[in-house]
Amino acid sequence: MVRFSGCYTATITPFNAGQAVDWNCLRSLVEFQRSQGVSGIVPAGTTGESPTLTWEEHNKVIEAVFFAGGSKLETIAGTGSNSTDEALEATHHVAELGLRTVLLVDPYYNGPSSLEIRREYYEPIATAFPDVQIIPYVIPGRTGTQLLPQDLGILATNYQNVSAVKEATGSLDNARLTRNYCGQDFSILSGDDDKTLALMSDQSVRSSGVISVVSNIAPRAVQGLVQSALTGDWREAQRLATALQPLFALVTLKTEESTKYGPVGVKARNPLPIKTTMQVLGMTTGHCRSPLGKVTRNALNVILDALRTVWSTDPEILEPIESAFGVSIPERLQTPRNWEGLAYAGY
Numbered sequence: 001m002v003r004f005s006g007c008y009t010a011t012i013t014p015f016n017a018g019q020a021v022d023w024n025c026l027r028s029l030v031e032f033q034r035s036q037g038v039s040g041i042v043p044a045g046t047t048g049e050s051p052t053l054t055w056e057e058h059n060k061v062i063e064a065v066f067f068a069g070g071s072k073l074e075t076i077a078g079t080g081s082n083s084t085d086e087a088l089e090a091t092h093h094v095a096e097l098g099l100r101t102v103l104l105v106d107p108y109y110n111g112p113s114s115l116e117i118r119r120e121y122y123e124p125i126a127t128a129f130p131d132v133q134i135i136p137y138v139i140p141g142r143t144g145t146q147l148l149p150q151d152l153g154i155l156a157t158n159y160q161n162v163s164a165v166k167e168a169t170g171s172l173d174n175a176r177l178t179r180n181y182c183g184q185d186f187s188i189l190s191g192d193d194d195k196t197l198a199l200m201s202d203q204s205v206r207s208s209g210v211i212s213v214v215s216n217i218a219p220r221a222v223q224g225l226v227q228s229a230l231t232g233d234w235r236e237a238q239r240l241a242t243a244l245q246p247l248f249a250l251v252t253l254k255t256e257e258s259t260k261y262g263p264v265g266v267k268a269r270n271p272l273p274i275k276t277t278m279q280v281l282g283m284t285t286g287h288c289r290s291p292l293g294k295v296t297r298n299a300l301n302v303i304l305d306a307l308r309t310v311w312s313t314d315p316e317i318l319e320p321i322e323s324a325f326g327v328s329i330p331e332r333l334q335t336p337r338n339w340e341g342l343a344y345a346g347y
Contacts (some may be wrong), residue, residue, distance in 0.1 A: 005276030006039025040074030080105035282327035
């Protein structure tokens with residue numbers, strides 16, 4: 001059984017001013033991840049705005065990341081879809097490239113049962129590509145459906161190439177059932193940055209790592225958290241988790257906004273807040289593609305406050321960005337022109 005451990009960065013897809021993929025920036029982001037010692041990188045997932053990539057772009061993003069990462073950075077390609085045929089075609093493309101691991105999100109919107117997800121989605125793909133490791137991505141908050149631990153256990157028993165899961169249900173109990181049904185050698189990877197330490201320290205789960213959003217910004221620190229936990233240095237793991245918490249809190253931002261009809265709650269979901277954060281820091285990622293737009297002014301203030309907190313208390317978390325992207329973090333956080341146009345002017 002293949003083991004997965006460490007920090008795998010769910011990389012963003014950068015766009016230029018014309019909203020085309022910025023290939024040079026993408027390669028520089030991959031090089032940044034590689035230089036900071038992450039275990040791997042995951043292109044063309046939710047964080048990479050896969051819903052708004054054409055399949056041609058989708059495939060080219062995976063190719064670019066794979067070749068930029070080289071032999072020292074494992075690439076886990078996002079090839080999931082709500083169409084089994086599309087997922088088969090995408091997986092075939094990356095297998096032809098030589099990739100040996102894919103991330104398949106549960107089919108979204110059309111609402112299959114867990115039984116159907118197993119029989120009509122994961123099993124055909126696992127059967128068609130026995131030499132490719134299949135990592136189910138279980139995130140019911142996004143997909144509206146869920147591969148249950150019982151069906152995941154059946155997959156792990158029947159298919160040697162299903163030996164890991166991206167656990168993003170937000171439920172420790174679900175992760176505990178997964179460990180119980182899938183066995184001790186099965187790799188459980190956290191899909192929520194803020195739950196990584198809890199999943200790794202829980203003796204009924206014992207996660208072996210994370211597919212991280214925040215590692216786009218702080219790869220060395222997130223990898224350090226995971227490696228500390230893997231070696232049993234819980235004090236250092238807790239220190240890093242605490243230091244990273246302001247960034248973890250940015251993955252989804254909820255603010256209350258005023259309108260002439262009364263207050264309205266606004267939720268900015270990944271990748272919008274993290275991409276906005278990267279722009280504030282000068283990482284030249286460009287804006288998200290529509291229908292994702294901008295954060296509110298209140299949310300931007302939360303981002304700025306979080307970055308200033310991290311810089312003032314644990315600057316080593318953000319320092320690698322300075323040399324990699326030729327910026328000054330204090331200047332980026334003090335000069336308003338650096339975040340002009342990143343938030344809606346009003347509701």
